[in-house]
Amino acid sequence: MTAPFASQALVPGGQQALALGFSGSLGNLDAYISAVNRLPMLSHEEEISLAQRLRDQNDLAAAQALVMSHLRLVVSIARGYLGYGLPHADLIQEGNVGLMKAVKRFDPDQGVRLVSYAMHWIKAEMHEYILRNWRMVKLATTKAQRKLFFNLRSHKTGLDTMTPDQVSALATTLNVKPEEVTEMEMRLSGRDIALESPTDDDDDKFSPIAYLTSESTEPGKVLESRQFDKLQSEGLEQALSNLDARSRRIIESRWLANDDGSGATLHELAAEFNVSAERVRQIEASALKKMKASLAHYA
Secondary structure (H helix, E strand, O other), X not given: OOHXXXXXXXOOOHHHHHHOOOOOOOOOHHHHHHHHHOOOOOOHHHHHHHHHHHHHHOOXXXXXXXXXXXXXXXXXXXXXXXXXXXXXXXXHHHHHHHHHHHHHXXXXXXXXXXXXXXXXXXXXXXXXXXXXXXXXXXXXXXXXXXXXXXXXXXXXXXXXXXXXXXXXXXXXXXXXXXXXXXXXXXXXXXXXXXXXXXXXXHHHOOOHHHXXXXXXXXXXXXXXXXXXXXXXXXXXXXXXXXXXXXXXXXXXXXXXXXXXXXXXXXXXXXXXXXXXXHHHHHHHHHHHHHHHHHHHHHO
């Protein structure tokens, strides 16, 4: 459906809107509902004629007439979903999108009234909107879960947790497993909670984020810390044991003598072993290379 059709169908204007029953300001929901309920309904013959014009001639005026005459249907269906706590106007808007999709795909030769065909598309758009916005965390992602989500809302009575007998009976009615009913009921009974405190008062900061575990206990960090500890103890000792005595002495004096890294200098070790400082540097480089190879399987 083209953009011009969408804008014409949802925001009728000028003399055409007045002729269809709209008058005055439509700036609030009550005025809109009152206006769409005054729109004339189409006879079966008029509906077929308009649908054929849309299909054969791409007549947007015919499409608009079909949409306008069924806006009251969207309002009626939207009332059934007010229990989810979402804005009525948004539900109607999403339903209108579904209505326009239905009008675009409607085939007048199938012998079905548009009102029956459009209900599926209207409800589908409202369902998508509810699932996207009712919770920050998605409650139902598969087709089976979505069906269970809406059926459970309509079959459950009261706010109390369902008994095992009620769960079993509802599972039989919906042809699903009892554990699936129980899981969905738990999801429905939950609510979104802000991680951070809504105020800046230090005495009132008891939000969930204050009780979350520290970053150091995150599984990845724990494994990394264990691996590092193993590398420092077992791995380092194994790498040093593979060196000859002189190479080990140079590495320990240069890198392991002090925690601050201020080990012996090349000239000090050169005097100790009676070689040049350059020779000490070469021995050190060779020893570090051997140690790196020994530590490779710990990485």
